[in-house]
Amino acid sequence: MERRTLLRGLALGAAAAPAAALFGPGTAMAATNYYVATAEQVKNKVLVWNKNKGFSDANVHWSFSPGSGGWTNLSDVKIRSTSAQGWIALMVASGGKAGIVDIGSKKHTGLGDLKWSATPGGNPHAIERIPGNGSVVVASSNGHLTLYAPSSVGNLGSLAKVQTISLAGAHGVLWDPTYSLLWAIGKGVIKGYAVEGSRRGTRLKHYGAAVSIGSGNLGHDLQPDYSNKYRLLATATHGVYEINTAGGSFSARRISSQTRVKAYVRHSSGEAVSVRADNTGARTWGSPTVRFSASPDRTRAGAEFYKARIWTPNFE
Template sequence: MQRRSILRGLAAGAIAGPSAALLGNTPAQAATSYYVATTEQVKNRVLVFHKNGAFSDANIHWSFSPGGGSWANLSDIKIRSTAAQGWIALVVASGGKAGIINIGSEKHTELNDLKWQATPGGNPHAIERIPGNGSVVVASSAGHLTVYAPSSVSNLASLAKVQTVNLAGAHGVLWDPTYKLLWAIGKGTVRGYAVEGSGRGTRIRHYGAAVSLGSSNLGHDLQPDYSNTQRMLCTATDGVYEISTAGGSFSKRKISSETRVKAYVRHSSGEAISVRADNTGARTWGSPTVRFSASADRTRGGAEFYKARIWTPDFQ
């Protein structure tokens, strides 16, 4: 894709169709219950629970347990859908690893269930997959984005490293299907990258799409607002922001001055789900509680949650 094509697309401001249902065949706008995927770092597991039940072992809907070592401190989980494999889980760990698991009939998955893994290093914090292209991008807080591209889109195991892009403090990545941009959050900025090429020739390029957070403000989480396809949500050192993408004119609005928010996402119903670091214990950056703005918070004794996501493959 050439630069002029990208800029033309941004100017046109085309709006994508409504997102798919969050659960089953019910329209997303009507969903009143849903599952939440979390990264829990004490026992180091991805744990998925229904938001209306206790976050107990008996209520685990799905889990991934990679063990420790380079898989220590799981830091992101995203659910995506592929034509060949159906639903997959994208995971990264601050210990240095990234991987993909097929989500099938098995309720509890482990390291040997990985279909692909790599070592981007540099404290990986987030992961995303480019739909159709099949490439995977990992954000590492040491200051870079790593691009892995497949020789065959339908073969997860064919992913191989093709590019490293510098981005200071890289903490989050999210695909925007409306503007065909990969957004990444780092120190002082949320930056949009165009995806060019295919197969092992895939590369990402920054052509100017960006939102400033302020030079001293470190971005943390970057997530969709499922109640508005023209909006993203991000957390940073000084609070929580909404980022408007309407019409291709990118801007931010601060919605909270609460600090230490490590995860923030909004369901189609308008309910916000978040994790705020409690600044105590061995993992000061985590919390045993996942918060819900319109229903009861959920606390799991002895846990340290870092990220919370809505259990859906939708990008918006």
């Protein structure tokens, strides 16, 4: 079996099932067996594991290892799907870099496998791709979003910087296909941006869609709730929040006052996956443990996880 097919099949948690079952319409990840992508900053790798297995080198399902320099301290990874390339991995690092890798026949990838890279600078913390349009947005915590647009939607290498938008404390970006909005979280607010134009003429426009999370509350992460397409999940200085988008009336509700939560996502089964900074060591903002609300936590000795994601290209 071609590894590209294998990687996708395992992501759905049913590697032994027939291909039709794996890729047929409406197929969902098994509630008890799914994969988690992590940004680990000590060895500085994106590492993917089956959440039911130990987080050991032998159990790594897929990885990206960019080295150091501008790629120091990987801070986000997202899995997306394109018509031309199939599954891709989007990544940013606090050292200043952003890039995209085609998830193909290789289990372990590095800088030589990048199909596109850029230097948005300003401590990049998150990255997202706009489906159909092909543009990519990077959030940098020093206060801006950077939009890269392609000259050809199917050509990752044709992405070029076309717009910079100010957003204080920009930490997270997430595409919402239900409302065709790019959500971005910053200091005290989550803003929704419409996407206008195409190719290099693409621009982001804020028409007023916004959710307050309180002044002085710096946003950290913004992710889907895969159990409810009308909810987003956000973490910030003062806790974890559910963002209700049903009916186009956007509001925030704090579901936990736990601090230092750097990543939080909910699987379609309802299980939450999160990382909480342990406030110790050289990277006080990370933790060696990825937490699961309905399964055993996974700890990797010596690691510093910053982000955890469900291994799926789905937006919701």
